[in-house]
Amino acid sequence: MGDESEESWICRKLLNLREVAYQFLKIEVKDGRNCHFWFDDWAGQGRLIDTTGAAGTILLGVQRHAKVCDAVTMDGWRIKGQRGRRSHDLYNSIMAIEPPRPEDGSDIILWRHSEDDYKVVFSAKQTWEPIRPRRSKVVWFLQGVPRFSFILWLAINNKLSTGDRMRQWGITQGCELCGERDETRDHLFFTCPYSYTIWERLARRLVGSDINPDWQWTVQQLQRMGGRGVDPCLARLLFQTIVYHIWRERNGRRHQSCRIRSVGLLIKP
Structure with missing residues (x-):
């Protein structure tokens, strides 16, 4: 390991890139244990917290730091339906997704290669291309x-x-x-x-x-x-x-x- 101050500087730089990394990540839900309900893109709509804001946790009845598996019971999804159009549309889109099951194995992290093409492997070239300075x-x-x-x-x-x-x-x-x-x-x-x-x-x-x-x-x-x-x-x-x-x-x-x-x-x- 290197110098502690150097390591902390590197860590800070990496942490500052989290928001950039989020736009490339998508989760293919299996058992739902490693996927955050609000902060991971698993429903094909980006991070749900960005859609609903902090109030979404109350509207859908799912805690802020819950995993996807926490929003499921033996009977299916455990989320609240709402009358508001945005909340109602989100509710319907989630209900249309097959709930995670323990027997399906672990969640799979996918990395975006192009607009609608996600793969298990990471590509430095495909990642750098959309974020590099155009100049x-x-x-x-x-x-x-x-x-x-x-x-x-x-x-x-x-x-x-x-x-x-x-x-x-x-x-x-x-x-x-x-x-x-x-x-x-x-x-x-x-x-x-x-x-x-x-x-x-x-x-x-x-x-x-x-x-x-x-x-x-x-x-x-x-x-x-x-x-x-x-x-x-x-x-x-x-x-x-x-x-x-x-x-x-x-x-x-x-x-x-x-x-x-x-x-x-x-x-x-």
């Missing part, structure tokens, strides 16, 4: 250059050491490319006249006249282009290349007090 295709793709992708990933997450981030350390830092007083990620890419000129001149060849200096808009447009075909691939590669070289040019001017001409090479006739 990752703009950053990570087969034809990308790793060092370019890394700088773009920092930019996407606004983690580059731009002037607005350095200000919290008492460091005043303007844009080295155009002289703007406040240097931000969105200014650098591509509100800055210097960087926008480069982006506009090169990107127009791939995406036509639909060019915008707004960072968020540009990233969203690249997302909408999809992941297949030559043009989307070239557009993403161009995007990360320009971001990398503009950042490199900016750092060269700031830290070396010189122009390293990396950007100039991109637009050389």
Whole structure:
């Protein structure tokens, strides 16, 4: 076992993912002993507590932490019927389900692979696909250059050491490319006249006249282009290349007090 503080940090992170995990889990009820009536998806309607709220325990007469088997007697389901439409519909849907029986064996935990496809086995790929950040295709793709992708990933997450981030350390830092007083990620890419000129001149060849200096808009447009075909691939590669070289040019001017001409090479006739 590792350090106790490290273990507690990992445990906290895992516990924070419970709500994400719930949307992938479904229980195939057998004996009902390992399935929570209110907090597991066993009736095909998600977690029942989310449908009824806390009042549902009173309306149906089933305790908050009851297992599914606790809501069954020898004669079938032991739940209350209600006049309210929502409660009445829920009551009818549960009554239509075959009650659990001890002789049927243990409940089976199923993991969602696609919209209506649940399996016993866990698939990391099928789980990651619906929850992954959609912008990752703009950053990570087969034809990308790793060092370019890394700088773009920092930019996407606004983690580059731009002037607005350095200000919290008492460091005043303007844009080295155009002289703007406040240097931000969105200014650098591509509100800055210097960087926008480069982006506009090169990107127009791939995406036509639909060019915008707004960072968020540009990233969203690249997302909408999809992941297949030559043009989307070239557009993403161009995007990360320009971001990398503009950042490199900016750092060269700031830290070396010189122009390293990396950007100039991109637009050389």
